[in-house]
Amino acid sequence: MWSVEYSNRQIAIFQSVELLRESRTMEYRCLLGARNFFRKVKPTLSPLATSMESHPIRLRNLHPLRFPKRETIPRCLSTPERSTRRRCNTLPAGTPQSFNYKGENMKSTITLMVGLLACLLPSSSVLAATPGPSRPNIIVILMDDLGYGDTSAYGATTIQTPNMDRLAAEGVRFTQGYATSATCTPSRYALLTGRYPWKNQNAHILPGDAPLIIDPGMTTLPGMLKLAGYHTGAVGKWHLGMGNGNVNWNLTVSPGANQVGFNYSFLLAATQDRVPTVILENGRIAGLEPEDPIEVSYKKNFPGLPTGRANPELLKMHPSHGHDMSIHNGISRIGYQRGGKAALWVDEDLADVFTSKAKQFINEHKDAPFFLYFALHEPHVPRTPNARFVGKSGMGPRGDAILEGDWCVGEILAELQRLKLDQNTLIIFTSDNGPVVDDGYKDEAVEKLGKHTPAGMLRGGKYSLFDGGTRVPFIVRWPGTVKPGVSDALVCQMDFLASFATLTGQTITQGAEDSQDVLPALLGKSPHGRDELVLEASGNTAIRTTQWFFIPPHPGKPVQSDVNIETGLLMTDQLYSLSSDLGQKKNLAGENPEIVAQMKARLKKAKEGFQEP
Numbered sequence: 001m002w003s004v005e006y007s008n009r010q011i012a013i014f015q016s017v018e019l020l021r022e023s024r025t026m027e028y029r030c031l032l033g034a035r036n037f038f039r040k041v042k043p044t045l046s047p048l049a050t051s052m053e054s055h056p057i058r059l060r061n062l063h064p065l066r067f068p069k070r071e072t073i074p075r076c077l078s079t080p081e082r083s084t085r086r087r088c089n090t091l092p093a094g095t096p097q098s099f100n101y102k103g104e105n106m107k108s109t110i111t112l113m114v115g116l117l118a119c120l121l122p123s124s125s126v127l128a129a130t131p132g133p134s135r136p137n138i139i140v141i142l143m144d145d146l147g148y149g150d151t152s153a154y155g156a157t158t159i160q161t162p163n164m165d166r167l168a169a170e171g172v173r174f175t176q177g178y179a180t181s182a183t184c185t186p187s188r189y190a191l192l193t194g195r196y197p198w199k200n201q202n203a204h205i206l207p208g209d210a211p212l213i214i215d216p217g218m219t220t221l222p223g224m225l226k227l228a229g230y231h232t233g234a235v236g237k238w239h240l241g242m243g244n245g246n247v248n249w250n251l252t253v254s255p256g257a258n259q260v261g262f263n264y265s266f267l268l269a270a271t272q273d274r275v276p277t278v279i280l281e282n283g284r285i286a287g288l289e290p291e292d293p294i295e296v297s298y299k300k301n302f303p304g305l306p307t308g309r310a311n312p313e314l315l316k317m318h319p320s321h322g323h324d325m326s327i328h329n330g331i332s333r334i335g336y337q338r339g340g341k342a343a344l345w346v347d348e349d350l351a352d353v354f355t356s357k358a359k360q361f362i363n364e365h366k367d368a369p370f371f372l373y374f375a376l377h378e379p380h381v382p383r384t385p386n387a388r389f390v391g392k393s394g395m396g397p398r399g400d401a402i403l404e405g406d407w408c409v410g411e412i413l414a415e416l417q418r419l420k421l422d423q424n425t426l427i428i429f430t431s432d433n434g435p436v437v438d439d440g441y442k443d444e445a446v447e448k449l450g451k452h453t454p455a456g457m458l459r460g461g462k463y464s465l466f467d468g469g470t471r472v473p474f475i476v477r478w479p480g481t482v483k484p485g486v487s488d489a490l491v492c493q494m495d496f497l498a499s500f501a502t503l504t505g506q507t508i509t510q511g512a513e514d515s516q517d518v519l520p521a522l523l524g525k526s527p528h529g530r531d532e533l534v535l536e537a538s539g540n541t542a543i544r545t546t547q548w549f550f551i552p553p554h555p556g557k558p559v560q561s562d563v564n565i566e567t568g569l570l571m572t573d574q575l576y577s578l579s580s581d582l583g584q585k586k587n588l589a590g591e592n593p594e595i596v597a598q599m600k601a602r603l604k605k606a607k608e609g610f611q612e613p
Contacts (some may be wrong), residue, residue, distance in 0.1 A: 025555050051066050074140035134503055135229060135369040137362075137425040139412065140496065141404055142191070142373070144184065144237060144380035147435025148471050149456025150402055158452040159393055159402060163410035167429050167475045171482050172524040172584035177430060178492045182463050184271070184432045185239050187470075187493065188375075189213060191432075192221050192240070192260070193516030194497035194508075198536050199610050202241075206394040208270035208335050211245035216259040219511030221497045223261030225371045228504035231263050233361045238267040242280070249340075250267060250277060250293045252283045262373070272350070272377050272384075273440065275335035277328045278343045279353070294340025300335045301325070308332020317382055321562045323440040331441075347384035351379060355408045358542045359415045366419050374412065375432075378405035396448035398437065425479045428501075428522075429523020430470040430493060436462035436563050447601045460585040460595045463560050465537045465551050465568030466545075466584055480526050489521035489529035490546055534606050540569065543603040549576045549584065575599065588589035 148154055151161040153168035165466040179187035185206050186197035193214060197203035202213040214220065223461070234257045242256040257265035267279050276296045278285045301307060306314055308324035309332070316330030326336045329347050332570065345353070358374050378385075383397035387405040393399030409429065416422050435454035437445045440461070460466025474491065476482055498515035499522055501508050508515075520526035532545045542551040558571035573596050575589040589596050 010148055036155055073090070084512060088267075095404060109247065112347065128292060133296050134505075136481075136503075137370050137372075137392040137421060137427060138225065138230070138500060139374060139427045140186075140191075141369040141409060141412065141427065141429045142236075142375045143429075143431040143473070144375070144377050144432065145435055145439070145462055145510055146402065146405070146431035146473060147454035147456065147461060148458050148468065148473060149453045150379075150435055151406075151473055153475070154473055155456055156452065158450055159395060159399055159510065161402065161406040163406045163413060164429065164473070164475070166413065167409065167477045170484055171427070171477030172484070172522075173473050173486050174474040174476070174491055175486065175488050176490045176613060177472060178490070178535070179431065179433050179470050179472050180492060180494050180533075180536060182433050182460075182465065182469030182535075184237075184380075184587060185213075186536060187432045188240055190514075191493040192373075193218055193498060194221070194494055194512030194536060196494070196514045196610075198534075198539065198541060198607075199514075204539065206241055206270060208274040208276060209243075209245075209247055209296050209298055210223045210241040210270075211243055212255045212259070213414075214240055214260045216255050218260070219497070219508060220261040221317065221500065222371060222373065224497060224501055224506060224508065224512075225504065226261055226263065228369070228506055230369045230371045230504075230524075231365045232261055232371045232373075233264040234262045234373040234375070235266045235358045235361065236268070236373075237271060237377050237380075238265075238375070239270045242269050242283075247296070249278075249285060249296055250290070250327075253280060254283050256280070257281055257285050264361060267375075268331075268355070268377065271380060272347065273323055273331075273333055273381050275326055275328075275333050275337040276340070277345055278340060279339065279345060285340065285343050288340055289342045292339050292341055294343065295338050297336045298334075305336070305338055307336075317384075318442045319440055320438055320442045321440055323381075331384070347382065348386050350384075351386060351404050351408055355411050358408075358412060362412075362419065362421070374408075376404060376405050376408055377517060378408070381441050381443070383441070383443050383445070394448070395450065395452060396444040398443065398445040399448070412534075426476070426478040428496070429473065429475040429477070434461040434464065434469040434472060436565065438563055457582050459566060461562060461563075461565045462566055463537055463567065464565050465535065465540055465542045465554070466566060467549060467582075468576070469568070470535045476522050476524070478523070485524055487521065487524060487527065489518070489527055490531075490544075491518050491521055491529040492516075495522075495530070522545070533604070534603065537568065539605065541603065542568070543599060543606065544578070545599075545602070547577060547579050548595060548599060549578050550589075550596065550603065552600060552603065573600075 099589050114300055132452065149156055151164045153161065153165045153173060180190040181187040181197055183205050186203045187199045189200060191201045200213060226232050238257060242253045245251055257267060262281065266279060269276055269280060276294060278294065285294065295302065306327050308315055308319055312318060315332060316325055320334055323334055324332050329343055331347065358372060361372055379398050379401035383401040385397060385400040389400045389404045393403050416425050437449060437454065454460050455468035458468035458471055460468035464467060495516045495518045496515055497512045498508060498517040499519040502519045503519050516530055518529045521529040532543060535542045535544065540554045551574040552566050553571045553573060554569045555571065556567060558567060558569055560567050574587050575590040575592055575596055576584040577588060
């Protein structure tokens with residue numbers, strides 16, 4: 001039998017790895033021995049053995065030396081001149097005796113193999129420890145379609161968001177904080193992988209039955225933090241695909257969040273307006289009854305089931321465009337489903353359910369470092385706030401949903417304070433992309449908007465290459481470490497991976513190539529962040545620097561009529577000086593041909609080897 005104890009395991013792993021580095025030859029032989037070992041015990045340890053076999057490190061390509069035969073296990077921590085056929089009988093001081101295996105004289109090698117395996121778990125690349133890491137708890141609160149002007153912390157006067165404001169008052173509020181993309185799937189991909197989404201042709205708005213678009217072998221933010229000793233959890237919206245494209249929703253759906261670095265997940269497969277309208281906990285649909293299986297299709301309806309298009313009389317919220325397929329809870333969605341009635345969510349309860357799970361995760365891991373990716377669904381459509389928020393904003397369901405999201409933030413803050421975790425918890429609050437008002441349902445968002453400007457002074461919004469599509473609320477709070485203030489540093493969600501690697505004492509040697517270490521800026525200790533950032537909307541790209549914002553010629557309509565948002569697409573160069581023209585009203589391309597040429601060259605260099613879809 002295997003028994004695993006994870007406390008303080010990383011310390012022992014780092015000790016083992018440092019000893020191995022004394023000799024390159026020994027290191028490679030140890031890695032080979034680890035692989036051979038797990039091949040032998042693969043039936044007993046199938047998931048872990050599979051993880052090792054699928055890892056991007058290919059042991060046979062590591063070094064041209066001749067390895068011992070595969071049936072032998074080397075004396076891993078002995079001097080090089082000792083026979084590689086002798087097994088490891090001594091281990092470094094402090095190595096945890098946490099694995100026990102009975103069989104084939106392997107007892108003496110188990111602990112080292114565990115350490116090596118932990119270094120090769122999926123969702124990570126080759127990571128090296130550096131001295132003196134800081135390991136605060138880390139929480140990323142990611143709103144959905146919340147605009148730059150949607151909170152009172154960023155200047156809104158028609159709506160008040162006291163808990164978001166508290167984060168800003170007690171932390172650093174960034175005026176130039178960015179998602180990489182103007183839509184959700186691509187920006188979430190970049191946040192979790194540290195990689196530009198336009199490098200992955202599948203990183204676009206996904207249907208609810210799409211396969212996972214993050215390779216389980218990639219370096220990821222949760223995978224990196226897991227190796228740093230964190231317990232990692234994802235609660236809320238996912239929308240990065242699940243499974244392999246041919247999903248049986250009645251079984252464990254894999255690969256998913258748990259295969260890319262999360263120890264725990266409690267997630268919507270896609271979005272609130274897409275089927276399946278169920279929550280998956282660690283890949284299994286929560287509450288599903290075996291006698292009532294669920295089926296999902298994005299091709300055709302199931303016989304005899306009503307749709308929003310054919311049966312509008314069954315709806316409590318009507319679509320304005322699209323969103324007219326299967327009906328659940330009086331709301332028609334994108335896609336078709338049947339069955340699974342006991343597992344279907346109640347839209348108005350989602351915020352309570354997700355917040356409760358997030359608090360539960362915090363409580364369960366309060367005594368050790370944890371990373372929580374808390375991806376809220378507010379104010380994405382359909383906007384279905386709980387009854388206690390209905391009518392409170394005076395702006396209809398969209399405004400009420402923002403207040404509900406603010407309440408979720410307040411609950412997390414209160415829980416951290418109750419547990420006395422405030423001083424040791426770093427919170428980042430942000431949004432996946434810019435705002436949209438009418439995004440598919442007749443919910444009076446347009447009629448009740450009044451003087452509120454969701455994007456603030458910015459031009460564009462969700463789906464747009466203009467600044468309003470990707471410049472979003474961005475706040476970092478860490479009491480006692482981050483001094484409250486306002487920063488104009490250029491920062492991006494894609495940089496969390498490299499920055500937190502530095503924070504926790506790790507070095508990324510493979511993957512996450514677009515993530516930059518901007519930790520001093522994130523902690524408010526430096527006014528300087530990135531020098532440039534490539535931005536994306538619907539596969540089209542633009543580039544901005546600390547002063548200039550450049551959009552090259554792109555075909556397409558200048559306005560996306562169904563949502564009434566300017567796209568930024570023109571067949572001419574566009575150049576804007578953000579320092580003097582925040583609203584991007586004056587195109588300076590004609591007056592500055594040299595700068596246009598420079599920006600084109602920078603964009604071309606950034607995208608070398610990749611083409612837009």
